[in-house]
Amino acid sequence: MMDWTDRHCRVFHRLLTRRARLYTEMLTSAAIVHGDRARLLAFDASEHPLALQLGGSDPRELAAAAEIGADFGYDEINLNVGCPSDRVKEGRFGACLMAEPELVAACVDAMKHAVDIPVTVKCRIGIDDQDPEQALDRLARGVVAAGADALIVHARKAWLQGLSPKENRDIPPLDYQRVYRLKAAMPHVPVIINGGIASLAEAKAHLAHVDGVMLGRAAYQEPWHLLEVDPELFGEAAPHTTMKDAFEAMMPYIARELAKGTRLHAITRHFVGAYHGVPGARAFRRYLAEHGVKPDAGLNVLREAIAQVEERKAAAMAA
Template identity: 65%
Template sequence: MMDWTDRHCRVFHRQMTRRARLYSEMVTTGAVIHGEREKLLGFSPQEQPLALQLGGSDPSDLAKAARIGEGFGYDEINLNVGCPSDRVQNGRFGACLMAEPALVGECVAAMKAAVSVPVTVKCRIGIDDQDPGEALHTLTQTLVAAGVDAVIVHARKAWLKGLSPRENREIPPLDYPLVYRLKQAFPRLPVVINGGITTLDDADQHLAHVDGVMLGRAAYHQPELLLDVDRRLFGQNNPHDDASAALDACVPYIESQLARGVRLSAITRHLLGLFAGRPGARSFRRHLADRAVKEGAGCEIVREAMAFVSRSDEEMAARVNAA
């Protein structure tokens, strides 16, 4: 997600799950080819498995950007055909490409010819006045012919005229059965479902019909739901038992980034969803929001914020024992 799933966010989420595949922010082909690549594409090995999401519509440029991404070590190259923002539409990429399935197929074919890692596409079920069943099926047929390795489907239509990006995440109705039918129509194609999925119980239900589930804002705003992903969905031990242990494991990374001149607030802005609903969570968020932005703020701010939650846990336990 643009401006959200940067390298600091991904390192934090990786403490919750070792197995789930993480995705970069969407990066345009122009930025990859002509921009500061290390800043845009650099990541820590601990973030893997990791996919690079590209935005673009020129097959040659996408092939170049995909090759660069593979060179950086990304495990997958993903083409965004689902983002509805005005900025994306003006660049002729994102969800507006749902209206040009042949071009998307050319883009995928060029990327497949350029790299050896999987090439995937994230899309909507349709846009504007398109019939979702026809639009999604036509696009998928074209992608399969181009050699796509998987499709990730946000199970909502995107209205490019009349709805804001936020409204496009909430107003168009979800149509999960349509995505299930897509999997039935293309049984050999890995199909991943996205949109409105907020719990691992939801994910379990979808996995009876499709091959994978993508979590977006739910995982960002409530990162603790990732804590049990490895055990529930992959049959393996979770990396940490609770959010406090996961955050403790991030401390060496935070210290290393501070030593490189990264501001603490650039990292802690991704931590504010932790401990939601628990005693001390509000004080945790307030402390980070108030203190991490100050010049020279160090890792002690994170430890102080964590203490609000630990103290509340101890107080709660004391009340239970007293009762």
């Protein structure tokens, strides 16, 4: 979720579910070790439980980045060896590392020795011409032997030759059964499934076979799904019952960020799917797109955008 799940997005999502674990966008170990770590790793205390997702292939550098992340207060370090981005492939990290399972295991081992918090691995079922039966088992057994605390498996191959990153999210067929077989073969290892899961009903069906479910695009593009997570999966009340209530709870955070010089659009760009399927959703998106990008845009813009929805919902109910 590079360029998507930044700290503003995560604060918003935490207002929709207390229990789901949130993940950062993937950050390279080099950027954390050598760059502006305060800017890259800053997060709001409300975001816990929160995992830092790393990309890299140098065990020592990854260990250093993991230690920095743990010192910042993250609850988990996740190594991404599933992202098919061109930038990732050129940097020798992400999905291309599925061709080097021994190196991935060495990276996990180094991180485990550097931190006391869980270290997990996110991967695909294979890449290019690999046989997923062999490739996934080999990677999984190697990283578990190295100490990985859990595996998150996107149930698609990544075709690094011939498909774009966007195409890799949709074209390779989903093979959930392959992830189920991995869990059956490694019953004591937590296995989380990912890829193409569009609803809480689908997530609950997967939980009959695996230990957890990761939502990516569904959670981002239609965040109202997250309002269902706590009641449906944990038997607890959601933090807020409506999206309007969640936005009201978000207002103090936005006000603080605006006072620091953050532009409103940097935050509201994560809200565009909030009212998907609700009367007024298009008007909400259009209002934010037209007014949220202005240099002086403030809370009044978000309030007016919400009013666009509430007015149309009231009209629909009265009709």
